[in-house]
Amino acid sequence: MRRIKIVVNGTAHDVEAEDRTLLSDLIRHDLRLTGTHVSCEQGVCGSCTILLDGRPVRSCLMLAVQAEGHEVETVESLSGGEATPESLTSLQRAMSDQHGLQCGFCTPGILMSVTAAQRDGLDAEETIAEVLGGHICRCTGYRGIRAAIRQVLP
Numbered sequence: 001m002r003r004i005k006i007v008v009n010g011t012a013h014d015v016e017a018e019d020r021t022l023l024s025d026l027i028r029h030d031l032r033l034t035g036t037h038v039s040c041e042q043g044v045c046g047s048c049t050i051l052l053d054g055r056p057v058r059s060c061l062m063l064a065v066q067a068e069g070h071e072v073e074t075v076e077s078l079s080g081g082e083a084t085p086e087s088l089t090s091l092q093r094a095m096s097d098q099h100g101l102q103c104g105f106c107t108p109g110i111l112m113s114v115t116a117a118q119r120d121g122l123d124a125e126e127t128i129a130e131v132l133g134g135h136i137c138r139c140t141g142y143r144g145i146r147a148a149i150r151q152v153l154p
């Protein structure tokens with residue numbers, strides 16, 4: 001076991017984890033932030049995407065110990081931990097407006113990747129071309145997701 005110091009959504013944590021613990025498991029099981037979803041566990045689907053020092057990362061491909069000393073943002077950070085219509089970001093509202101989600105399993109990962117693209121100043125078409133391809137959605141056919149991105153990004 002090792003002690004890991006990590007900042008998640010602005011809160012400093014000092015947690016104990018095994019060397020083999022995945023970052024996704026630390027986030028979900030130890031920190032109880034279950035908004036980050038895990039599906040393929042092979043880096044393919046994108047559902048486990050979080051931001052590590054502001055960059056999108058597949059948390060199922062990282063060991064928790066590799067995140068020592070870094071800052072993590074999960075989907076819970078977007079609305080300040082609240083789940084009210086007023087607390088949603090413009091992107092979250094757009095996903096709702098445009099029916100960009102059904103089961104919602106892919107949604108947290110997409111929200112985090114598109115949020116990073118938004119901060120980087122990518123436009124909608126760049127984001128759709130460069131970011132959306134890294135996320136698998138089995139439900140929507142992507143039409144609503146693309147519409148949500150176009151609603152928010154220039």
Ligand code: FES
Binds near residue numbers: 046047048058060
């Ligand atoms: S669960 Fe991590 S990429 Fe699919």
Ligand code: FES
Binds near residue numbers: 101102105106107140
């Ligand atoms: S909304 Fe179900 S996988 Fe995307």
